[in-house]
Amino acid sequence: MDSVDYDEKINVLLSDEKTYEKLATDATAKYKKQLMTILSKLRDEAKITQAQYDLLRPSGEVTPRLYATPKIHKPDNPLRPIVDYTGSIGYNTSRALADILAPIVGTSIHHVNNSQHLAQDLGEVILEKDEIFVSHDVVSLFTNTAVNQTFDIIRDRLSRDQDLKNRTRTQINICPSHLTTPYTTN
Template identity: 45%
Template sequence: KFRTIMHERTPASGKTGTNITKEEMAAIHNLKNNREITILPADKGRTTVIMDTEQYEKQMNEMLQDRNTYEVLKRDPTEAKKRKLKTILKQLQEEKKIDKQTYNHLIPTANIIPRIYGTPKIHKPGAPLRPIIDSMGSVTYNLSKFIDRLIGRGLIITVQPEQEGSIYIVKRINRSIRRLSLHGSSSNTLELNCIGPF
């Protein structure tokens, strides 16, 4: 009976319904194709921001002009990095430090160059842009995900600031770092995430 009801309520095309009217759909389509505006997620707060494209590109170009942070390259380094990574992975496999499956997963196949874009910090005066690097499909993308999973197996400390004083929290973190060191880790990465600080 359930399958019969579902069949009767599902359009013949197999597509599900939508609660967006034709007028709203047309408006969304027009916004998407309007080259004069750029639609971006805000840096925080799950908010969508609509910026003037000219202003957005101006801010991004000004950011990239900072020669203390960014360097102009004379040639595309993608192929060289790809060859170097293949050599390193091959060596790791030959030394039995990674297996064949891991090697095949990490070996770079794409030549996509990482892209940069900015997300507006709407909580700050002037809404400056935070640079975000999108490396999906790049030479080191699979390697980055692999390393991230390894690091992610580290230690998670949960504290309740409203119940535990700051000195007690610092002592707990120090004890945890010493415990990691005793387990033979010579290099540790510590990340502190403050959830709901206000």
């Protein structure tokens, strides 16, 4: 894609005020301080070890980087935004949370592993004469996810996870209400 077209499309994407909020200043240092407070509290309460604290503690203040890839299968090739979180203050914490959540991911009957799995499942669908197949195009999936309901689902699945205590000493308390950052939402 031509860089002028890319710049124009990324600016149009970011101008969507229902999805994105323009910040007056870079809040990374503020969020790093909040994360350090939470991690220190978890360490002091023996919910994480010193070694875990050292692993989770952010060492720098890299701001996540946004880039986008064109959806070449769609008219006008709209952009698919991707946030590169590598090296950001929440990267290590996100990795650790992903490891804790991994065993409950994909346990829903509605989960598909990849496009081949989806095609296989769809191949088994039999429509009645009064039914039609409908496909929806999701726009800005993560920014349009019902966050509180998602936390409820995660909390419920973790509470039924018999092996959770072998992965973490922390209790199930998804997103305390005092946290409101781009990294966690209440």
